Amino acid sequence: MLQIKELRKIYKGTSKGIQNLDLTISRGDICAFIGSNGAGKSTSLKSIAGIHPFDSGTVLLDKIDLVKNPQDFKMNLGYSPDNPDIYENLRGYEYLNFIGSMYEVSSDDFSKRLELLSELLDMKNALSKLISTYSHGMKQRLVLISLFIHNPKLVILDEPFVGLDPNATHFLIDELKKRAANGTMVIYSTHVLEVAEKLCNHVVLIDDGQVKVNDKMSTVTQKESLNEVFRRVTKHE
Numbered sequence: 266m267l268q269i270k271e272l273r274k275i276y277k278g279t280s281k282g283i284q285n286l287d288l289t290i291s292r293g294d295i296c297a298f299i300g301s302n303g304a305g306k307s308t309s310l311k312s313i314a315g316i317h318p319f320d321s322g323t324v325l326l327d328k329i330d331l332v333k334n335p336q337d338f339k340m341n342l343g344y345s346p347d348n349p350d351i352y353e354n355l356r357g358y359e360y361l362n363f364i365g366s367m368y369e370v371s372s373d374d375f376s377k378r379l380e381l382l383s384e385l386l387d388m389k390n391a392l393s394k395l396i397s398t399y400s401h402g403m404k405q406r407l408v409l410i411s412l413f414i415h416n417p418k419l420v421i422l423d424e425p426f427v428g429l430d431p432n433a434t435h436f437l438i439d440e441l442k443k444r445a446a447n448g449t450m451v452i453y454s455t456h457v458l459e460v461a462e463k464l465c466n467h468v469v470l471i472d473d474g475q476v477k478v479n480d481k482m483s484t485v486t487q488k489e490s491l492n493e494v495f496r497r498v499t500k501h502e
């Protein structure tokens with residue numbers, strides 16, 4: 266279980282960030298973070314992932330405190346940023362081997378998972394090439410392999426569908442469903458509300474750093490679509 270209590274992160278000298286986020290994610294949950302550009306989605310995800318130190322609040326993953334025990338927390342985490350900045354001087358396989366060793370994945374598990382994921386993402390022939398030769402989409406595919414190869418308990422993705430072609434998009438949706446069915450917790454930010462409404466069972470809508478909606482997807486969309494909820498809540502008179 267992921268428990269977030271009164272999370273607050275405001276960037277110094279600005280009013281940008283996130284205030285008073287309370288959220289509980291259980292095993293098998295897929296939660297969408299939605300909001301306008303600059304609303305605080307990425308700030309929230311980076312704070313939960315331990316990339317940005319936050320001003321106050323608590324983040325617990327199966328009772329492991331992110332602040333008190335960051336290494337153990339992050340060993341159970343898979344994170345995909347909104348921009349795939351990775352080591353371009355390495356070959357694809359070298360990068361994945363580096364990730365596998367960091368997360369202490371056994372050689373047998375690494376080989377089996379790499380074989381499966383690289384085939385599903387059509388990356389087998391690219392892994393021997395320098396990452397500097399990859400297109401943006403290929404880098405995203407490599408990040409997805411690195412994200413899933415250690416079977417994290419918690420998966421956090423920041424705008425994962427931007428730049429993905431239809432085949433990679435299909436893979437990601439299918440993979441998130443399968444992993445959630447096996448108990449993985451998933452949080453991702455997105456502007457693709459139609460997919461979020463079908464894929465997720467929880468939604469957090471952030472507007473100007475404030476949590477405006479935080480509920481089960483079925484409850485939020487009981488009387489109107491997620492698109493309609495988004496437009497109504499974020500409409501500033």
